[in-house]
Amino acid sequence: MTVDLSVHLGRLQLKNPIATASGTFGYGLEFAGFVDLGSLGAISVKGLSARPCLGNPPPRICETDAGMLNAIGLQNVGIEEFLSEKLPKLHEKGATVLANVWGDTEAEYRAVVERIGDDPRVAAVELNVSCPNVVKGGMVFGNDPAALHALVAAVRPATRLPLVVKLSPNVTDIVTAAKAAVDGGADVLSLINTLVGLSIDVETREPKIGFTTGGLSGPAIRPVALRMVWEVRKALPGVPIFGIGGIETVEHVLEFLIAGANAVQIGTASFRDPGVSGRLVRELADWCDRHGVARVADLSGTLKTRPRPEKTYV
Amino acid sequence: MVVNEALRILRTVRYDAAHFSVFLQAGSIAAAAKPGQFVMVQAGDGLRPYLRRAFSVADVTTVAGVPGFELVVRAVGVGTEALGRFAEGTPIPVLGPLGVPFPIDDLKQPDRVALVAGGIGLAPLVLLSRRLAERGIPADLFYGGRNESEVLKRPDFERFLGAHRCRYATDDGSLGKKGRVTDILGSALEAGTSYRRVYACGPTPMFRTLAGILDKAGIEGSFALESEMACGFGVCLGCVLPGRDGRFHTICTEGPCLPPTAIDWSRV
Ligand SMILES: Cc1cc2nc3c(=O)[nH]c(=O)nc-3n(C[C@H](O)[C@H](O)[C@H](O)COP(=O)(O)OP(=O)(O)OC[C@H]3O[C@@H](n4cnc5c(N)ncnc54)[C@H](O)[C@@H]3O)c2cc1C
Ligand SMILES: Cc1cc2nc3c(=O)[nH]c(=O)nc-3n(C[C@H](O)[C@H](O)[C@H](O)COP(=O)(O)O)c2cc1C
Numbered sequence: 001m002t003v004d005l006s007v008h009l010g011r012l013q014l015k016n017p018i019a020t021a022s023g024t025f026g027y028g029l030e031f032a033g034f035v036d037l038g039s040l041g042a043i044s045v046k047g048l049s050a051r052p053c054l055g056n057p058p059p060r061i062c063e064t065d066a067g068m069l070n071a072i073g074l075q076n077v078g079i080e081e082f083l084s085e086k087l088p089k090l091h092e093k094g095a096t097v098l099a100n101v102w103g104d105t106e107a108e109y110r111a112v113v114e115r116i117g118d119d120p121r122v123a124a125v126e127l128n129v130s131c132p133n134v135v136k137g138g139m140v141f142g143n144d145p146a147a148l149h150a151l152v153a154a155v156r157p158a159t160r161l162p163l164v165v166k167l168s169p170n171v172t173d174i175v176t177a178a179k180a181a182v183d184g185g186a187d188v189l190s191l192i193n194t195l196v197g198l199s200i201d202v203e204t205r206e207p208k209i210g211f212t213t214g215g216l217s218g219p220a221i222r223p224v225a226l227r228m229v230w231e232v233r234k235a236l237p238g239v240p241i242f243g244i245g246g247i248e249t250v251e252h253v254l255e256f257l258i259a260g261a262n263a264v265q266i267g268t269a270s271f272r273d274p275g276v277s278g279r280l281v282r283e284l285a286d287w288c289d290r291h292g293v294a295r296v297a298d299l300s301g302t303l304k305t306r307p308r309p310e311k312t313y314v
Numbered sequence: 315m316v317v318n319e320a321l322r323i324l325r326t327v328r329y330d331a332a333h334f335s336v337f338l339q340a341g342s343i344a345a346a347a348k349p350g351q352f353v354m355v356q357a358g359d360g361l362r363p364y365l366r367r368a369f370s371v372a373d374v375t376t377v378a379g380v381p382g383f384e385l386v387v388r389a390v391g392v393g394t395e396a397l398g399r400f401a402e403g404t405p406i407p408v409l410g411p412l413g414v415p416f417p418i419d420d421l422k423q424p425d426r427v428a429l430v431a432g433g434i435g436l437a438p439l440v441l442l443s444r445r446l447a448e449r450g451i452p453a454d455l456f457y458g459g460r461n462e463s464e465v466l467k468r469p470d471f472e473r474f475l476g477a478h479r480c481r482y483a484t485d486d487g488s489l490g491k492k493g494r495v496t497d498i499l500g501s502a503l504e505a506g507t508s509y510r511r512v513y514a515c516g517p518t519p520m521f522r523t524l525a526g527i528l529d530k531a532g533i534e535g536s537f538a539l540e541s542e543m544a545c546g547f548g549v550c551l552g553c554v555l556p557g558r559d560g561r562f563h564t565i566c567t568e569g570p571c572l573p574p575t576a577i578d579w580s581r582v
C-alpha cells in the first residue's frame with residue numbers, strides 16, 4: 001500500500017505531518033548531515049526578530065526530570081541575515097520553511113513580518129506570542145486575549161502567507177487564547193510552547209537558570225500539550241493545529257494526530273537525537289502501512305472519548 | 315564530519331569510587347577526532363538522564379587489538395554514574411567528534427608548549443600529549459588534583475611527554491607540590507621558562523587564575539572550556555559563555571577550545 005502522508009493545514013500544504021519546532025532545529029542547515037531537510041513536512045526556524053538579538057546571560061539551560069528548562073532569550077541572527085544567508089540554502093535543499101518570528105512590541109512583530117512579506121521561499125509565518133524568557137513582549141501577548149487579538153490583527157495585513165500563531169500554555173484557558181488568535185486572523189495554531197518552570201540549586205539557593213525561570217520542554221509536558229490540542233480541536237473544529245510537546249516516538253505523533261492535530265513539530269527530542277525527525281517520517285509511513293491507514297490525514301481528531309460519568313455519592 | 319552512531323563499550327576501567335575510563339569502539343569517530351574535541355553520549359534510557367552528556371575524547375587507542383577511543387570520567391551525577399555502570403558490549407548512542415580542537419597545526423620545532431590540567435580536566439590533554447609526541451614538540455605538563463589517587467593517566471602522560479616534563483600539584487601534598495597547579499606553572503614562568511602556547515582544561519577558578527597569569531606573561535593560551543550543553547552541535551544556544559566583545563560564545567561550536575582572551579572572566 002502506498003500511504004498518502006500529505007496534510008493540509010488550511011492553505012499550508014505539507015508533504016507529511018512531521019515538522020520541527022522553533023529553537024530546537026537551529027536554522028535547519030545544522031541538521032543537513034542527519035536529516036534530508038527536504039523530506040520533512042516543515043522546518044520552523046529559530047525565532048527571528050527585526051534586529052539580531054544576543055539572548056540572555058548564562059546559565060541558560062538545565063535538565064529536569066524527563067525534560068529541560070531553557071531561557072535562551074531568543075538569541076537569533078535577525079531577519080536580514082536569515083533572508084540573505086540562511087533562507088537561500090534552505091530553499092536549495094528543498095525545505096518547507098516556517099519563519100518563526102517575535103518582537104517586543106506590536107510594531108516590531110509587524111516589521112519583521114513585513115520584511116518577509118510574501119517571500120515564496122517561506123511556506124508560512126509562525127508568530128511566537130508565547131516566549132516566557134524575555135523581559136518584555138512575548139508572554140504579555142500570550143496571556144492577554146485582547147492583546148493577542150490586537151497583535152494578530154495588526155500583523156495579519158503584513159503578509160499573504162499563511163499565518164500560524166503559536167500559543168502559550170501558561171494560561172488558565174487555552175480555548176480563549178485560541179479563539180482570540182483565530183478572530184485576529186490566524187490560519188493555523190501551534191500548541192504548545194514551553195511551560196514556565198523553576199529549578200533551584202539547593203547548595204547555593206540560586207535558581208539553576210540565570211533568568212530565574214525558564215521554559216519547560218520535553219516528555220514531561222506531553223500530556224499537558226495533548227490535552228490542550230484536544231480542547232482546542234473540540235472548541236474550534238475547523239482550525240488546523242500543529243501539536244507540539246515532548247514528541248519522541250511515532251506513538252507520540254499518533255497521539256497528537258488522534259487528539260486533533262493535523263501535523264506535529266518535534267522539539268527537544270532533536271537535541272538528543274538529531275536524526276529523529278527524519279526517522280519519524282519513515283516510521284509514520286510504516287505504521288500507517290501496517291495498520292491499513294491509506295491517508296494519514298484521516299487520523300486527525302479521531303479520539304474516541306467515553307462519556308464522563310456523573311458524580312456518585314454513597 | 316559529525317556522525318551519530320551507536321558504539322559498543324569495549325572496556326570500563328575503574329580508578330577509584332568516582333573516576334573511571336570508558337573505552338568505546340572506534341566507529342568513524344576515533345579516526346576523525348582531534349585533541350580537544352568532544353562527543354555527546356546518551357547515558358541511560360532517555361528519561362533519566364534526559365539529555366546527552368559531553369565528554370572529551372581523551373585518547374584514541376586499541377583495546378585488545380580492537381580500535382577504540384577513551385573517555386575519562388568523573389562521576390558527579392546521574393549521567394556520569396550511569397555511564398560507569400554499563401556492561402561491556404553495550405551499544406550507546408554517541409555523537410561526534412564535535413567542536414573546535416586545540417590549535418596545534420601551526421606548531422613547529424623548536425616550539426615548546428605547556429599543558430595545564432586541573433582535576434578531570436586532564437581528559438583532553440592525553441590525546442594532545444600523544445599528538446604532540448608524534449610531532450616531536452616538547453611539552454611540559456602541569457597537573458593539579460585533590461590528591462595522588464585523583465591524578466589520573468600518569469603513565470600515559472609520562473610515556474608521551476617524558477617523566478621529567480611532568481609536574482604535579484595536590485591539595486594535600488600527596489603527589490608533587492602541595493598547592494595549586496597554577497602555582498607550579500607560575501613558578502616555572504618566574505624561573506624564566508617560556509612557552510609558545512599554553513593548553514589548559516580544568517575548573518573555572520583555575521581558568522580564571524590562569525587567564526590572568528598568561529595575560530601578564532604575554533603567553534598565548536588555548537582553553538578547553540565547559541558549559542552545560544543540551545545539543546553539542548550549535549542549535550540550542552544553551553552553552554554560551556560571555557565574551558569580551560559583549561557577545562556570547564557558543565561553546566560547543568566556537569569552542570570548546572578558545573583563547574582565554576575571548577572570554578569575559580569577570581562574568582563567568
Ligand atoms: C565539552 C565538554 C567536555 C567534557 N569532558 C568531560 C570529560 O572528559 N570527563 C568528565 O568527567 N566530564 C566532562 N565534562 C563534564 C560532563 O559533561 C559533566 O560532568 C556531566 O554532564 C555531568 O552529568 P551528570 O548527569 O553526571 O550530572 P548532573 O546530575 O547533570 O549534575 C551533577 C552536577 O554536575 C554539574 N554539571 C552538569 N553538567 C555539567 C557540565 N557540562 N559541566 C560541568 N558541570 C556540569 C551540575 O551543575 C551538577 O552540579 C565535559 C563537559 C563539556 C561541556
Ligand atoms: C532551547 C529551546 C529554544 C526554543 N526557542 C523557541 C523559539 O525561538 N521560538 C518558539 O516559538 N519556540 C521556541 N521553543 C519552544 C519549542 O519550539 C517547543 O514549542 C517546546 O520546546 C515544546 O516542544 P518539545 O517538548 O518537543 O520541545 C524553544 C524550545 C527550546 C527547548
Ligand code: FES
Nearest residue numbers: 546550551553566
Ligand atoms: S550545546 Fe546546544 S548550542 Fe551548544
